Amino acid sequence: MRTLVWLRGELRLRDNRALAAAAHGAEGLACVYILDDRLLRGTRSSPARTRFLLDGLGRLARDLEQRGQRLLIRDGRPEEALARLVQDARIERVHWSRDVGPFARSRDDAARIACEKAGAQVDTHSDHVIFESHEIRTRQGRPYAVYTPYRNAWHEHWALDPPLPERASRLPPPLPGLDPGVVPDADALGVPPVAGLPTAGEAAARRRLHGFLDGAVADYHVGRDLPGIDGTSRLSPYLRLGMVSARECVAEAFERVAADPRAGARKWIDELIWREFYSAILAEHPRVLRRAYKQDYDALVWDDDDERFAAWCEGRTGYPIIDAGMRQLVATGWMHNRARMLTASFLTKDLLLDWRRGERFFQQHLLDGDPASNNGGWQWAASTGTDAQPWFRIFNPTRQGERFDPDGAYVRRWIPELEAVPVEAVHRPWELPALAPGYPAPLVDHAVQRQEALRRFDAVRS
Ligand SMILES: Cc1cc2nc3c(=O)[nH]c(=O)nc-3n(C[C@H](O)[C@H](O)[C@H](O)COP(=O)(O)OP(=O)(O)OC[C@H]3O[C@@H](n4cnc5c(N)ncnc54)[C@H](O)[C@@H]3O)c2cc1C
Numbered sequence: 232m233r234t235l236v237w238l239r240g241e242l243r244l245r246d247n248r249a250l251a252a253a254a255h256g257a258e259g260l261a262c263v264y265i266l267d268d269r270l271l272r273g274t275r276s277s278p279a280r281t282r283f284l285l286d287g288l289g290r291l292a293r294d295l296e297q298r299g300q301r302l303l304i305r306d307g308r309p310e311e312a313l314a315r316l317v318q319d320a321r322i323e324r325v326h327w328s329r330d331v332g333p334f335a336r337s338r339d340d341a342a343r344i345a346c347e348k349a350g351a352q353v354d355t356h357s358d359h360v361i362f363e364s365h366e367i368r369t370r371q372g373r374p375y376a377v378y379t380p381y382r383n384a385w386h387e388h389w390a391l392d393p394p395l396p397e398r399a400s401r402l403p404p405p406l407p408g409l410d411p412g413v414v415p416d417a418d419a420l421g422v423p424p425v426a427g428l429p430t431a432g433e434a435a436a437r438r439r440l441h442g443f444l445d446g447a448v449a450d451y452h453v454g455r456d457l458p459g460i461d462g463t464s465r466l467s468p469y470l471r472l473g474m475v476s477a478r479e480c481v482a483e484a485f486e487r488v489a490a491d492p493r494a495g496a497r498k499w500i501d502e503l504i505w506r507e508f509y510s511a512i513l514a515e516h517p518r519v520l521r522r523a524y525k526q527d528y529d530a531l532v533w534d535d536d537d538e539r540f541a542a543w544c545e546g547r548t549g550y551p552i553i554d555a556g557m558r559q560l561v562a563t564g565w566m567h568n569r570a571r572m573l574t575a576s577f578l579t580k581d582l583l584l585d586w587r588r589g590e591r592f593f594q595q596h597l598l599d600g601d602p603a604s605n606n607g608g609w610q611w612a613a614s615t616g617t618d619a620q621p622w623f624r625i626f627n628p629t630r631q632g633e634r635f636d637p638d639g640a641y642v643r644r645w646i647p648e649l650e651a652v653p654v655e656a657v658h659r660p661w662e663l664p665a666l667a668p669g670y671p672a673p674l675v676d677h678a679v680q681r682q683e684a685l686r687r688f689d690a691v692r693s
Contacts, residue, residue: 233406235261235316235351237309237327237342238302239335241358241473242287243433244294246396248356253326259406261320262295264288265313266306266415267338275591278423279564279598283431283468285422288414290432300402304412309338310345317349320406325351328358328473331514332602361477362388364511374515378618381511382504389481396479427563428598429468436469440480444487444496451495455502458556458567459640464499465565467599470506477503509607512617519606521587523615530691531615533585542674543578544592546645549673551658552632553577555645562645564598569635575612576626580684581675586613614688622688625681632658646670 236253242264244250253260271281292302305312316322325346330339343353357363364374367384375381418424429435443464447454454462469475481503487496513519523529541547546554546561556570566574571593578589590609594600610616636642639657643649648670652660660667 232257232324233259233320233322234324234326235263235313235320235322237313237325238262238264238291239327240330240471241328242291243436243474243476244298245399245433246476246479247328247473248358248397249326249328251397251400252354252356253324254400254402257403260300260403261303261316261322261406261409262300263303263305263312263316264291265309266304267309268306269334271420275594275600277564277594277596277598277600279425279428279596280468280471280600281420281422282417282425282428283598284472285414285417286428287431287472287474290434292414294433295402298399298402299404301405301411302414303409304414310341313342314345314349316409317346317351320409322351322406325353327353327355329355329363330359331364331510333517333520358476359473360507360510361394361481362507364514367511374511375508376617378505378508381508382501385504385507393482393485394478395482396476425564429465431468431472431474433474436466436475439464439466439469440475440483444483448484448487448495448499449491449493452498455498456569456635458569459636459638459644463568468565471599471601477506505607506604509603512607513603519610519616520602524610524617525615525619527691528615532687532690534583536582536584539582539674540584540588542671543574543582543584543589547671547674548577549661549671550577550628550632550677551639551642551646551649551660552636553628555642558645560593560596564596566597567641569631570641571608572612573626573628573631575609576620577628579613580625581628581677581680583680583684583687586610586615622692623685625684627677629658629677
């Protein structure tokens, strides 16, 4: 059998079912990554993600070479590149891992048709999440609409039949006569620089997983909420591009739970289940990428104020915890989860701007930008989503800052203008403006905006 694996969001050798299936019994194998301009240069692409991807492809190519294989790089439309490979190398079977977003699904439909027309059979595999949406259903066979019962059902599934990770499979030799192509250089492609990006690749992902499970996970249930400390795994970019499998993360975390049943590892598994939940929501309801999950909220009235939006994007709202989060995002491509919740709430409930504007801005900057999790997070914060933040509970950015960044370490790291402000005022610098030169006064009055947000939600509900 002459086989091909099309690698997309699963850039790893270990626990990669599509790769293992393609390798199984093959006399020759082609491993290909296709650089798709619609993703690389589209309106939602992010320099951080593109740089991390290119770094990861270079490392994957080296990992494959060490195992006697090689990575083929192609560009253009996947359906055309795949059909050409199938014909040139007389490939009989093509494998890839399933993806759930509407763009991915129509791309994959086109790719399947092209491969079959060129003479190859296509097999797809489950690699991106542990359980796909059709595997976790209510007793009535419907998809879950709320996280907590979904999580309980997820745990029952795992307990019954844990889909344990496989070790790396043996790889057959590369099919001869195919031009390998090259992984392009990010600078040559004109991708803007991004400071402090983590090292990509499978080895770095595994080092990070083990470092976290040997350290911060023990106190994760407390530390995960404090943006000033390194209390979370920071594995999201690796999970996003499949440099480590979710199965491997969860299986290892369950081992820690068995050895030390304190709350940390258990809580961490529950966070990974949020990722599965949002993936299932997008799979079942692709319309959420454009509209509110709770359809009544499509009638919400949003302001259209470009100056306020620009102040939010640039971290100039005058609320330190909001500005620190946005500056962290723009400078590094990453933002702490607590800050994501607060900045998203601030955009929608304090600035009264449409959640879709913020969702898009996040996607254009995030290293881990993932359509399903990003949409889920935004709709949660805007109170339009599944398990939404109740519309009447609106985060107070000052109190949240004082509670989750009590010593001001996080806001001082990202806002140098606050360096001289004493800790008692670091989340309310307008009380000592002379000590925070250059830092803006609050863009809006939180108490006033809160009332207006409540009024708008009330109008839709009644
Ligand atoms: C408005 C908003 C937008 C978000 N956009 C994204 C996004 O584009 N991509 C993304 O991966 N996460 C997103 N999240 C979820 C969360 O903020 C990140 O997954 C987390 O901060 C990543 O850091 P970590 O790897 O250290 O997480 P950890 O706390 O170590 O959690 C482990 C893993 O669990 C998953 N996870 C944790 N929390 C969530 C969550 N609330 N929803 C979904 N998955 C979760 C991630 O894969 C994460 O890597 C968003 C949250 C909000 C509120």
